[in-house]
Amino acid sequence: MKSKIFFILLVTALLLFTYGCRKEEKQAVEVKDESAEKSMTASADELKIVDEKAENILNGLNKGDYSLFSRDFTDAAKQNLDLEYFNKLRKFVKDNSGDYVSKTIAFSKGNTYSYDCQFSKETVLLGLILSSDLSKVESFYLDSANMREVLSHQLDFAK
Numbered sequence: 001m002k003s004k005i006f007f008i009l010l011v012t013a014l015l016l017f018t019y020g021c022r023k024e025e026k027q028a029v030e031v032k033d034e035s036a037e038k039s040m041t042a043s044a045d046e047l048k049i050v051d052e053k054a055e056n057i058l059n060g061l062n063k064g065d066y067s068l069f070s071r072d073f074t075d076a077a078k079q080n081l082d083l084e085y086f087n088k089l090r091k092f093v094k095d096n097s098g099d100y101v102s103k104t105i106a107f108s109k110g111n112t113y114s115y116d117c118q119f120s121k122e123t124v125l126l127g128l129i130l131s132s133d134l135s136k137v138e139s140f141y142l143d144s145a146n147m148r149e150v151l152s153h154q155l156d157f158a159k
Contacts, residue, residue: 047105049134050113054126057140058100058117061090074136089142096146097124122146 053072060069066086070078081089098120106125107114111134115126124144131138 046134047108047113050108050128050130051105053130053137054103054113054115054128057128057137058103058126061093062100064090072135072137074131074138077136077138092147092150093119093124093142096150097121097142097144100124119144 056068056071060066060071064087066083069086070081073081101118101120103115103117103126105113106116111130111132113128113130115128117124117126122144124142124147127141127143128137129139130136
């Protein structure tokens, strides 16, 4: 009889212990979720900053406004993307993709962001690399099907 009671107490203790461990695991997951929410809040704040920089580039291209386009560039980026280059880039984008209409965030990690941008003729990918404090645009790129098609003909080495 004593061995039956001991066995029942042992099984009950093991069940309570197992239940307690599972409850602790669930609480740990909930803590992780709370920290993920905090990081999403910070990302939303960062995204506001980055969105403004992306809008300046895209609206600058639309309007032909070099000072708006390059407003957030580092000094090195401004040297590499001078007014002459800007005018060539603007013509290339307008001819192949049209006018900028809207954008949605596609990817963000660290100081790298990309947007799917709707232009009047097609969707264009805008990639941005920002300084670590997100205050300046270090580099950017534009990519689309029409742009690649035109560039592939210009870079056709088979001919």
